[in-house]
Amino acid sequence: MTTGGTIRWTGALVALAILAACGRGGTNIDLEDTSPEGIYQQAEVQLAAGDPDDAAVLFGEVERLYPYSEWAKRGLIMQAFAYHEDRDYENARASAQRFIDFYPADEDAAYAQYLLALSYYDQIDQVGRDQGLTFQALSSLRTVIETYPDSEYARSSILKFDLAFDHLAAKEMEIGRYYLKRGFYPSSINRFRAVVEEFQTTTHTPEALMRLVEAYLALGLTEEAQTAGAILGHNFQSSPFYDDAFRQLTGRGLSPEAAGTGWLRDIYRRTIRGNWL
Numbered sequence: 164m165t166t167g168g169t170i171r172w173t174g175a176l177v178a179l180a181i182l183a184a185c186g187r188g189g190t191n192i193d194l195e196d197t198s199p200e201g202i203y204q205q206a207e208v209q210l211a212a213g214d215p216d217d218a219a220v221l222f223g224e225v226e227r228l229y230p231y232s233e234w235a236k237r238g239l240i241m242q243a244f245a246y247h248e249d250r251d252y253e254n255a256r257a258s259a260q261r262f263i264d265f266y267p268a269d270e271d272a273a274y275a276q277y278l279l280a281l282s283y284y285d286q287i288d289q290v291g292r293d294q295g296l297t298f299q300a301l302s303s304l305r306t307v308i309e310t311y312p313d314s315e316y317a318r319s320s321i322l323k324f325d326l327a328f329d330h331l332a333a334k335e336m337e338i339g340r341y342y343l344k345r346g347f348y349p350s351s352i353n354r355f356r357a358v359v360e361e362f363q364t365t366t367h368t369p370e371a372l373m374r375l376v377e378a379y380l381a382l383g384l385t386e387e388a389q390t391a392g393a394i395l396g397h398n399f400q401s402s403p404f405y406d407d408a409f410r411q412l413t414g415r416g417l418s419p420e421a422a423g424t425g426w427l428r429d430i431y432r433r434t435i436r437g438n439w440l
Contacts, residue, residue: 199225199234206238210245219245219254236262240271243278252282273311277320280304284323287330294334300327332362332371339374348378359394359430369395373404375427376411385417390427392419397434 194202206221222245225238243258259279263272280303286296304327307320339354351374358371372395379388392408396419399405412419421431 194224194228199229199232199238202228203234203238203241206241206245210241210248215245215248216251219249219251219258223258236266236269236271239265240275243275247278247282247285250285252286255279255282273307273314273316276303276307276311277314277316280307280320280323284327287327294331297327297331297334301331328362329365329367332358332365332367335362336367336370336374339371343374343378346381348382352378356426360426369399369402369404372399373408376408380411380415385415386423387425387427388412389417389420389422390425390431392417393421394427394431394434395419397431 197205202221202225206218206225209215209221210218219242222238222242225232226235226242229235239258239262243255243262246252246255246258256279259275259282262269262275263279266272266275280300283296283300283303287300301324304320304324307314307316308324311317335354335357339351339358342348342351342354355371355374355378358365358367359375362368372391375391376388376395379385379391389412392405392412395402395405395408409419421428
């Protein structure tokens, strides 16, 4: 991490003196009589000691007591970092956003935006969680990618954006399979259609197409099932999902081919023209 001037400790004696004055439960130093550099160093000691919560508070004290100093700016970005280390994502976002608002042209603005995005992204740990966090992560990661394309955080943001996007598709698939298993075929089709139309670049598209074949066959909509199978075969012929769809169709005396009209036929036309996937 680069923080545009984050300093090293000035020496072992200073560090030991500060460490002696503060413990994991908080600080006993009279901060009003401490220089901004001293408070900042005290916060660094707490962070190094594995106490990011107290470190975040101390970094915030630098900003509070010396609001117009260079140390205040350093303290604010480090406070966002410390809160994130403590998994206090709400406060990490608040500190990162304040840095962006106060210092939009600073070299650490890209890192602040990246921390803000991470504070959403790091909460996307299970498919079943609220997808609002995923959308927020995508939006924040896109800001890093588009606003700071040459920064060291752009590539990581692109990778995380793709994973978050895949996560949304996984949620649609989870719900679609739930409906399909219980015979709610129109509802399942809506979910699989969303994957095919909105998340077609994700790893879930082949299964979504196969599930569409299954659902449409269950409803007796053979032309739609055939067209879904044709799209699957054109783009993912080596996929085991295509093998499954092919067996389902041929078991009914059908073949994967474009048939009828509707949204899948439009997808098929775009596939043939080469501007889908």
